[in-house]
Amino acid sequence: MQRVTNCILLNDDKVLLIKKPRRGWYAIPGGKMEQGESIKESVIREYREETELELTDPELGGAFTFLIYNGKTIAQEWMMFTFLCRAFTGTLASYCREGELEWVTRDAISSLPMAEGDRKIFEHVLTSDKMLYGSFSYTEDYRLIDYRLDPTRP
Template identity: 85%
Template sequence: MQRVTNCILLNEDKVLLLKKPRRGWYAMPGGKMEQGETIKESAVREYREETELELIDPALGGVFTFLIYNGKTIVQEWMMFTFFCRSFTGTLASYCREGELEWVTYDAINALPMAEGDRKIFEHVLASDRTLYGSFSYTEDYDLINYRLDPSSP
């Protein structure tokens, strides 16, 4: 099972997002955990590697299971630990090998192309400080099949 971490950085009325070139979808900066890292260490490291920003005291916002299906068969499973943060230091990278970095207003997030599960995560984190737990099932083309969230609403 793959483990990944990411972070939603909130700065005034904006969130820093990464537009991935493969699908043109927006996502939270982050990536794969390294052996022996805590989830918080991974989130801070991955964020710094992609953005050159140093997160200050990120908090756990959610823990999620993702299942990818080919028909009725699970072909991939991973865990994602999503943090949120309101403070950082540094200057935003002018280039990111993972895609384009962009500050996006809260209001614009719903109109952006992204995985539907990410959209649900944003809805919760932008409205609540409670940790969200969830499970998302997708096809191999990343069409959302179903999901469960706890708490179910912000």
């Protein structure tokens, strides 16, 4: 099982996202945990590596499992820990090997191309201070099959 961390960084009314070249989808900056790291150490390191920004006191906002199916067989399983942060230091990187870094207004996020599970995460984390737990199932081409969230949305 792969473990990943990412962080929704809020700066005024904007969120820093990364546009991935493979599908042209927007994602939350972050990446794979290294052996022995805490989830907080991982998100700070990964964020710095991708953006050159140093997160100031990121708080855990959600914990999720992702199952990727090939037919009826589980091909991959991931755990993702999503943080929320409102402060940072440093200057945004002019280049990121993972994709294009872009400040996006909160209102624009719902219309951007992205994984449907990420859209559900944004809907919650940007409107609630409650921890979100969830499980997402996808096909290998990242079409959302099913999901469960706690707390559920009305």
